[in-house]
Amino acid sequence: MNSIALLHAAQLVTLAGPERARIGAELSDLAIIENGGMLVRDGVIAAIGASDEIAKQLPEDVEVVDAGGRVVLPGFVDAHAHPVFGGNRVDEFEMRARGASYEEIAAGGGGIRSTVRKTRASSEAELLAQAQKRANWFLHCGTTTMEAKSGYGLSLKEELKILRVIRQLNETTPIEFVPTFLGAHAIPEEFRSAPEQYVALVIHEMLPSVAEEQLAESCDVFCEHGYFDLADSEKILMAAQEHGLRLRMHVDQLTNTGGAFLAARLRAATADHLEQTNGAEITALAEAGVQPVLLPGSVYSLGLTRYPKARAMIDAGLAVVLATDFNPGSSPTPSIPMVLSLAATQMKMTPAEGVTATTINGAYSLGRGDKIGSLEVGKAANFCIFDCADYREIAYWFGHPQTHAVYVKGQQVL
Ligand code: NIG
């Protein structure tokens, strides 16, 4: 039996609370234990409380981890990420600096399709090696669980290749990857003149294979002008539901196509992006219990100024999630601390709301709220020690993560 005792956390940010995603004022309640401590047995939290109390009941052969007056948080849960792809898009980054827009670059053959070309040209081993390197970046920013979408393959063979890489990431890195099938990310080059045939391929060939090999837990669609319209998105998502997949959607990122209403009607687990979403959609999402996943890194990185209306969403009772949207085109950041900074400065979310949105609420959005996302007895001992004395500093000092150590299931991984 392996036991560790974490002692002397200036703030042990537990997020203890109701057994569901947090809404309204609950987002501000972090259930912090000052000078906190925690006992972990076999990777699971066995006791949590004042450091002095934990120190009194130390079992024999326990390994003591002294947090040394630092801050301890649950490992971040990044609920929207595209970590498996070939190459990068640094050339497009420079083109945008010179004034081109994301849409113009995509129309000229760049964008998602350019990453599809590089991904198809990469072997499974090459993709795995690249993604393992990126996984390490996430770990350095304090993320211990993350979603991983396919979507840069866009053929049966290539989408399965990406999903198998995600499976291998789970086996070869300390991070838990939660796989999402995003075959409907863009219409591939070879189907440009017959997009309906690609939609049929997603529904009749890709989804059945993904479900049969149990390669994904959720299905996502990029619902946007020039990508997948409302009718096609609905067809794909209804088919996914029949295969037992949960639903996530990219909606209202560049234009408002009514995708948020569709997410509400289908009772999707999440509606993501929502930069162009207004009051009526927010009400519909609230009534349907859909969690919004807000991605300020993509707004920032595309040089845009319209961030999602986080305050209106919190006021409407939505269980807001924040995530990186890590991808080579619109959001090349693995950093949840950076997202917390953007959420505070651009969306007026407090540091406390940001922490809730990147831990327990992210965990519930991925169907794991009962196992991770807070530090409570019975949950996995996934936690990070940050080299600061006040959790608000994680969002405040931006551009450099203050990660001091990371533990997954009670094992130190960084
Ligand atoms: O979430 N919106 C669609 N997907 C990504 C962008 C992907 C890319 O540009 O490669 C996003 O922003």
Ligand code: FE
């Ligand atoms: Fe995305």
